[in-house]
Amino acid sequence: MIKITRSVTLQTDKHSCPATCVLEQYDVGDAAKLGLKVLGIIWLITGVTVFIPLIHFISVPLGILVGPVIALVMFYERKRKLSLTPDNTPCPDCQHPLQFEFDHINKPLSVACTQCHAIVRIMLPSHGS
Numbered sequence: 001m002i003k004i005t006r007s008v009t010l011q012t013d014k015h016s017c018p019a020t021c022v023l024e025q026y027d028v029g030d031a032a033k034l035g036l037k038v039l040g041i042i043w044l045i046t047g048v049t050v051f052i053p054l055i056h057f058i059s060v061p062l063g064i065l066v067g068p069v070i071a072l073v074m075f076y077e078r079k080r081k082l083s084l085t086p087d088n089t090p091c092p093d094c095q096h097p098l099q100f101e102f103d104h105i106n107k108p109l110s111v112a113c114t115q116c117h118a119i120v121r122i123m124l125p126s127h128g129s
């Protein structure tokens with residue numbers, strides 16, 4: 001897992017301030033490990049069902065065909081995952097520490113402060129900065 005501390009701008013209707021957040025991203029190796037682990041579990045279950053009469057006519061072909069598909073989906077989902085968590089990040093209005101976690105950060109991010117209920121927009125710097 002790759003952890004990067006990024007500076008962001010927090011903005012409410014009244015104030016805005018700079019802050020830092022922690023950006024976490026899984027590397028390809030971590031995502032591949034998860035995919036292979038899922039594939040191993042599915043094929044292990046498939047292997048056990050070989051000894052169950054009648055069930056094995058369905059479970060074995062299904063496990064062999066569907067296992068790699070599920071493993072690939074898990075791999076790409078994990079590789080795509082990019083989480084953003086606060087790093088002692090205060091609300092611009094009341095200075096109460098914000099609590100949030102975003103798994104996919106490809107849309108405008110906002111969070112409500114638990115103390116003053118202000119909507120805090122989290123502005124990421126544009127790429128390259």
Ligand SMILES: [Zn+2]
Nearest residue numbers: 091094113116
């Ligand atoms: Zn607040």
